[in-house]
Amino acid sequence: MTSQRPLIFDLTYSELEDYFKLKDEPAYRAEQTWVALYKYFKVDVHDISTLPTDLRAQLGEDFLFEGLTPLRTIRSEDGQTVKTLFELEDGALIEAVLMRYDERRTLCISSQSGCGLGCSFCATGQMGFSRNLTSGEIVAQVMFFARELAKTDEGVTNVVFMGMGEPFANYKQVMAALDRLNDPRGFGLGARRMTISTVGLAHKIRQFADTESQINLAVSLHTVDDELRSQLMPINKKYPVASLLDACRYYVEKTNRRLTFELALIDGVNDSAADARALAYQLQGLLCHVNLIPLNPTRSYAKTGSPVDRAKAFCDVLEESNIPCTIRLRRGIDIAAGCGQLAADSNLKS
Numbered sequence: 001m002t003s004q005r006p007l008i009f010d011l012t013y014s015e016l017e018d019y020f021k022l023k024d025e026p027a028y029r030a031e032q033t034w035v036a037l038y039k040y041f042k043v044d045v046h047d048i049s050t051l052p053t054d055l056r057a058q059l060g061e062d063f064l065f066e067g068l069t070p071l072r073t074i075r076s077e078d079g080q081t082v083k084t085l086f087e088l089e090d091g092a093l094i095e096a097v098l099m100r101y102d103e104r105r106t107l108c109i110s111s112q113s114g115c116g117l118g119c120s121f122c123a124t125g126q127m128g129f130s131r132n133l134t135s136g137e138i139v140a141q142v143m144f145f146a147r148e149l150a151k152t153d154e155g156v157t158n159v160v161f162m163g164m165g166e167p168f169a170n171y172k173q174v175m176a177a178l179d180r181l182n183d184p185r186g187f188g189l190g191a192r193r194m195t196i197s198t199v200g201l202a203h204k205i206r207q208f209a210d211t212e213s214q215i216n217l218a219v220s221l222h223t224v225d226d227e228l229r230s231q232l233m234p235i236n237k238k239y240p241v242a243s244l245l246d247a248c249r250y251y252v253e254k255t256n257r258r259l260t261f262e263l264a265l266i267d268g269v270n271d272s273a274a275d276a277r278a279l280a281y282q283l284q285g286l287l288c289h290v291n292l293i294p295l296n297p298t299r300s301y302a303k304t305g306s307p308v309d310r311a312k313a314f315c316d317v318l319e320e321s322n323i324p325c326t327i328r329l330r331r332g333i334d335i336a337a338g339c340g341q342l343a344a345d346s347n348l349k350s
């Protein structure tokens with residue numbers, strides 16, 4: 001079922017102003033609508049009580065207000081991680097995860113339905129590419145969880161692009177979504193509370209660096225061995241480790257911001273002391289932090305995550321070289337929280 005109506009979340013503030021101007025409505029209608037959407041998370045246009053009734057009806061005829069339908073939600077055993085599979089208007093599937101940790105309420109959201117980059121250990125990569133999301137479809141994921149959290153007087157504190165897809169392969173829409181989420185007139189989430197995670201499209205890292213944005217950047221590095229990295233992540237053939245790290249140095253020089261390298265530690269594949277020393281050597285002098293995440297198992301990748309003691313030994317090697325390092329918990333492993341796992345399972349079953 002495809003709607004011809006555009007999604008209201010796809011509009012910029014000035015596009016919304018233009019819309020009301022065309023309707024001969026006063027300029028403050030844009031602000032009223034923006035506040036209803038992004039501060040009160042209204043999803044039914046008829047609930048926007050600050051607008052006249054006939055204008056609400058008109059808006060409802062002209063725009064779609066939700067854009068995604070939750071198909072399935074599962075919770076981790078401890079209830080702290082919630083993962084939802086959504087269907088978009090054209091039937092494309094995406095998923096997003098809410099993680100509660102201390103005071104943080106972090107959303108892991110998708111930028112594409114499926115992904116064409118084919119990383120061998122990734123459930124989304126194993127599904128293939130369906131399509132890019134619009135900025136509104138990206139924003140709608142955040143608004144869905146903001147609405148859910150508001151029911152318990154909680155709010156979204158952080159957003160990371162680590163769900164389905166490579167955000168820099170959908171650069172324009174992702175940047176537009178970040179702008180909308182950051183807009184202080186509406187949702188107002190601080191730039192430093194949002195993170196783009198990329199597999200390393202070097203030219204896009206440079207483009208992003210040139211914006212001098214305060215949004216965090218994380219790079220899924222996994223290894224500095226080109227041969228192994230190309231096996232794990234075919235994109236490495238296009239942007240080998242040296243060119244990727246050059247782009248990372250450019251980013252740090254340009255922004256003076258610390259970037260994060262993510263390593264999915266895979267038992268017996270990229271987790272030896274020699275691997276750690278090679279990584280430490282390559283990252284010397286770069287303003288960075290390394291996150292080590294024992295790999296989430298997926299249906300079609302036979303390897304498992306590294307045991308904790310090996311992850312600790314890996315971390316020790318990095319810290320001896322003054323490279324800050326954290327071992328991250330595999331949160332939500334019991335609900336297949338790795339990106340794409342729920343949608344991939346759903347496709348397998350359909």
Ligand code: SF4
Nearest residue numbers: 115118119122125165
């Ligand atoms: S890890 Fe990211 S880039 Fe690689 S296949 Fe999965 S979603 Fe795509």
